[in-house]
Amino acid sequence: MHGPPRIPRLFLATALAVAATGANAEPALQAAKPKRVVKPVPVPSSQHSAPAKSAKSAKAGEAVRDREIPFSVADTVALALRNNRTIRSASIDRIAQKFDLRVVEDRFTPQFGVSGGAIRQRIAGIDTSSYTVTPGVTTLLPTGAIVSFSWADQASDTLGVRSRRSAGLLSVSQPLLRGAGSDVTLAPMRSARLGERINQLRLKATVSETIGQVIFAYRELLRAQEELRIAQASVGRAETLIDINRALIAAGRMAEVDIVQTEADLENQRIRVLEASRSLDNSRIQLLNLLALDLATPAVARESITPARVTTNLPDLMRIALAQRPDYLGQLNAVEQSKLGIVVAQNERLWDLSVFGTGSLGRTSITGPLATSAGITDVTVGLVFNAPLNDLRREQPYIQATTGLQNAEVQLETIRQGVEVQIRNSATDIDIRWRQLEVARRARELAARAVEIEKEKLKVGRSANYQVRALENDLRSAENQQLGAAIGYLNALTLLDVQLGTTLDTWHIALRD
Structure with a gap:
């Protein structure tokens, strides 16, 4: 059975039952x-009367x-x-x-963005100009890891001395207990x-x-x-x-x-x-x-x-x-x-334990009387944890x-x-x-x-x-x-x-x- 059948569309029969003679x-x-025979009285038709x-x-x-x-x-x-x-x-x-x-559903889509700014200022009669531009991308992985990459380009000019720093920064943070796992x-x-x-x-x-x-x-x-x-x-x-x-x-x-x-x-x-x-x-x-x-x-x-x-x-x-x-x-x-x-609430009861790593690669340079140039190669890894002992809110x-x-x-x-x-x-x-x-x-x-x-x-x-x-x-x-x-x-x-x-x-x- 697939639900009540459709009611057939027929017009209602409005005629009354046939009158008894x-x-x-x-x-x-x-x-x-x-011995008594009475003839019916003829009834005048309303159509003929009016x-x-x-x-x-x-x-x-x-x-x-x-x-x-x-x-x-x-x-x-x-x-x-x-x-x-x-x-x-x-x-x-x-x-x-x-x-x-x-x-x-967009939470696992890489999020792109650009930040930066430009400044010109005068302090004690010294003019300084600087700007910063930092494009970057951040994404969340199903494992709970957060991966981000940005490229920072910074430059300044003070009394003819120009400095510039251009470097990329990659960081990864993977929770091991709280917030970890695809579930x-x-x-x-x-x-x-x-x-x-x-x-x-x-x-x-x-x-x-x-x-x-x-x-x-x-x-x-x-x-x-x-x-x-x-x-x-x-x-x-x-x-x-x-x-x-x-x-x-x-x-x-x-x-x-x-x-x-x-x-x-x-x-x-x-x-x-x-x-x-x-x-x-x-x-x-x-x-x-x-x-x-x-x-x-x-x-x-x-x-x-x-x-x-x-x-x-x-x-x-x-x-x-x-x-x-x-x-x-x-x-x-x-x-x-x-x-x-x-599932989420059970995971919230766990301690915070994460491993992280960052790496930076780029170059910094200074032009002017003290001109220098150097490469940037920085790497950092570590482990962080937070273990509340008697917090009932968890x-x-x-x-x-x-x-x-x-x-x-x-x-x-x-x-x-x-x-x-x-x-x-x-x-x-x-x-x-x-x-x-x-x-x-x-x-x-x-x-x-x-x-x-x-x-x-x-x-x-x-x-x-x-x-x-x-x-x-x-x-x-x-x-x-x-x-x-x-x-x-x-x-x-x-x-x-x-x-x-x-x-x-x-x-x-x-x-x-």
């Missing part, structure tokens, strides 16, 4: 009252759709990678982090490389979590859109019920006062439409804010909320999580860093490094168990949410069928307004419940993807670091 209920009614209004509404709807900008989940993820401020800030931080690694010398560079890997994993975690937040915000926009559609459908059904009531009143089979409650229910449904519109605007603004886009952008979610079932296998999920989770992998690197710290780094390693290992176990808790909870949540979605679909279908049956019964005088209104409320609740179950299931899959650390793989994202 009056003929289906007629035999039972005839059995109860065989053609001008319908045409105007249709044109307004087309104008709104022309201004809409459809967004898919893939579009949203792409925009987040390009515009999201959190991701951009994390990418900017990587510039300094990579340069820090470059500085540490100690290379430890800072190895630790920096582990730190770079941790920084890369943190960037991956930041991008994954941000993408997850953007997808959740996108789904909230999708939920708000569907809630508005459900609210508008409820208004349409309430208007149809009023048309039925008016037809029954015109036929003399319903008292005129009985329509009042239906009209009040219609106004309540219109209030719900307004509330759904406000929620839709809020959800759109939240998504646009995460995408760092103009908040007035008429973004519309165009994605399926008909999910496919994803089976979960806990052992496979744990294997993927422990191989992909940035926090777990980062802590593994932190443990290795702590081990390197112990033990302090080792104690700190040891406790640091123990804490890092404890933190690693904590993260591992935390990962298992999250994966187990998510796997259970996904399975339960799928079953909830299946039940919600069936409940919505039955509620829609019940409404249509009750309307047909109302037309033939075998039901009452309050029964239809009650079933309408049940249908609206069932539709919202199905919507919530579908969005919850999709969000649970997205959350599992983030928890597995496979979000970038799922969306085929390769971080260019």
Whole structure:
């Protein structure tokens, strides 16, 4: 298993269940009252009663759709990678982090430099001029030895007497105990490389979590859109019920006062439409804010909320999580860093013992009345040591490094168990949410069928307004419940993807670091 499969992008089927016909209920009614046959009351079509209004509404709807900008989940993820401020800030931080690694890795590169100066002075009426130029190079060897070479060129002129000294100086210092050996010398560079890997994993975690937040915000926009559609459908059904009531009143089979409650229910449904519109605007603004886009952008979610079932296998999920989770992998690197710290700290406890050698080769000369010239050949070798006997400060780094390693290992176990808790909870949540979605679909279908049956019964005088209104409320609740179950299931899959650390793989994202 390579992470949760991509959810197929299909448009949600918005058609309600096929309404039950009056003929289906007629035999039972005839059995109860065989001598009474009531013909359904014809309901006037709202399209024929108000053609001008319908045409105007249709044109307004087309104008709104022309201004809409459809967004898919893939579009949203792409925009987040390009515009999201959190991701951009994390990418900017990587510039300094990579340069820090470059500085540490440069410690074995020979360092070149030039020093010198020029002086002209008058003391007691005597003019003196002098200059010094000293180019040099210093390098650190993996053994801990420091090798340096410089060439000093010095000259002065005092009352016509010119002197010059030009000589090269080579020096070597090799520690034998403290600071000696490639394990100690290379430890800072190895630790920096582990730190770079941790920084890369943190960037991956930041991008994954941000993408997850953007997808959740996108789904909230999708939920708000569907809630508005459900609210508008409820208004349409309430208007149809009023048309039925008016037809029954015109036929003399319903008292005129009985329509009042239906009209009040219609106004309540219109209030719900307004509330759904406000929620839709809020959800759109939240998504646009995460995408760092103009908040007035008429973004519309165009994605399926008909999910496919994803089976979960806990052992496979744990294997993927422990191989992909940035926090777990980062802590593994932190443990290795702590081990390197112990190597360095143990070495710090040793005495300072070094051998050194210097050699100078060159010539010095003086021009003037006392002209002389001589060669320079100097060699020096030696051994130096420093042996503190009771300095507890030399033990302090080792104690700190040891406790640091123990804490890092404890933190690693904590993260591992935390990962298992999250994966187990998510796997259970996904399975339960799928079953909830299946039940919600069936409940919505039955509620829609019940409404249509009750309307047909109302037309033939075998039901009452309050029964239809009650079933309408049940249908609206069932539709919202199905919507919530579908969005919850999709969000649970997205959350599992983030928890597995496979979000970038799922969306085929390769971080260019």
